[in-house]
Amino acid sequence: MIDRKQAWKRLAAHITNEIVVSTYSSASDWIAEIDRPLNYFAFGAMGLASSHGLGLALAHPERRVFVLDGDGSLLMNLGTLVTIGAVAPKNFTHIVARNDTYEANGGHPIPGRDAHFAGLAREAGIAKSHRIDTLESFEALIPTLLHEDGPIFVELIIQQGELSARSYKEMYRKERRAAFKQALQNG
Amino acid sequence: MSGGGAIMHAPAASPDKGEQAMDQAEAPLQGAAIIAAIKKAGVDYVLSVPDLHTSTGLLKPIAHDPDLKLIRVCKEDETLGIAAGLSYGDRRALILIQYTGFLYAMNAIRAMACEQSMPMCLMIGLLGKEPEKASRDSGRFGVRIIEPLLDVMGIAFHRIAQDADAGLIAPAIEAAYMQSKPVAFLIERRPVHA
Numbered sequence: 001m002i003d004r005k006q007a008w009k010r011l012a013a014h015i016t017n018e019i020v021v022s023t024y025s026s027a028s029d030w031i032a033e034i035d036r037p038l039n040y041f042a043f044g045a046m047g048l049a050s051s052h053g054l055g056l057a058l059a060h061p062e063r064r065v066f067v068l069d070g071d072g073s074l075l076m077n078l079g080t081l082v083t084i085g086a087v088a089p090k091n092f093t094h095i096v097a098r099n100d101t102y103e104a105n106g107g108h109p110i111p112g113r114d115a116h117f118a119g120l121a122r123e124a125g126i127a128k129s130h131r132i133d134t135l136e137s138f139e140a141l142i143p144t145l146l147h148e149d150g151p152i153f154v155e156l157i158i159q160q161g162e163l164s165a166r167s168y169k170e171m172y173r174k175e176r177r178a179a180f181k182q183a184l185q186n187g
Numbered sequence: 188m189s190g191g192g193a194i195m196h197a198p199a200a201s202p203d204k205g206e207q208a209m210d211q212a213e214a215p216l217q218g219a220a221i222i223a224a225i226k227k228a229g230v231d232y233v234l235s236v237p238d239l240h241t242s243t244g245l246l247k248p249i250a251h252d253p254d255l256k257l258i259r260v261c262k263e264d265e266t267l268g269i270a271a272g273l274s275y276g277d278r279r280a281l282i283l284i285q286y287t288g289f290l291y292a293m294n295a296i297r298a299m300a301c302e303q304s305m306p307m308c309l310m311i312g313l314l315g316k317e318p319e320k321a322s323r324d325s326g327r328f329g330v331r332i333i334e335p336l337l338d339v340m341g342i343a344f345h346r347i348a349q350d351a352d353a354g355l356i357a358p359a360i361e362a363a364y365m366q367s368k369p370v371a372f373l374i375e376r377r378p379v380h381a
Binding site for chain 2: 040180181
């Protein structure tokens, strides 16, 4: 199993001008690793990070869009896999950190621990779906996630770790959204 | 006060609403007029879950319109996230859903349209609304509560009941995007497709 903080650290080392959408625990670990204007926090309703990312990918076909999601979040919007599979944006990479719990809501288990998210994504029409359970294999996959035509889906098997400090108020503040928009306009 | 018209926040009751509703019942609502208004507003994307009320008059012609990109989603709350993302690339979206979908997506609407004041343009089909009644007086509970819910959420709305009302759409979408605020269009009768 993978330490999510370590996974994000490896990913962050490759990030340049990509849009990175993140949510809940994936977001708090990401922002602790790399705080930058092109980070987008999926505010509002839980489960919609990939929908925000899809809109961003369509609006900015020249940029790669990463979505750093969670298993509990994805379960609240499973239909998104079918929508993404149908729209098939080439610049879209969806990584779901899986530890079988609603980390942000008290660590309760998700309803079904036998679910195979990569399999669900593949059957929903996202052919490039991967299930990764070692840091080394994730790191080896990063160039593919950055450069290969999408959509790409990754189920990242992570361990329950210590949560990074989080402040949704800080993540969602208007100044961040303005900086994000400005960074997009700057090219 | 006509069935379509000014942005409404106040209760719609007026002394002659029954007579006006009867006028609406006799006037057509062409889907083509609504689609022309959407295009005039610079909408690029239509995000939709099918609604029987708008299926023939709007969704089917939109699906075949080369000027509009239709994204069919599985549940209505997806449309709010997609529209938010699109707005960061100056891409305008119309969310075309039934009132039941509006109710389903309420939490996403609360977050993105109300709390974050994103430019969310909702076109809501009032399936089953009786032509001779104002929606607030509908015998259908779900239809009856839509305007009061929009009021309490502070979302401006327009009633679209006849062709002339389509003229309200483009300026309202323009204002929504310029001022970063939500707007709703209530499709009060089933649009026809020539």
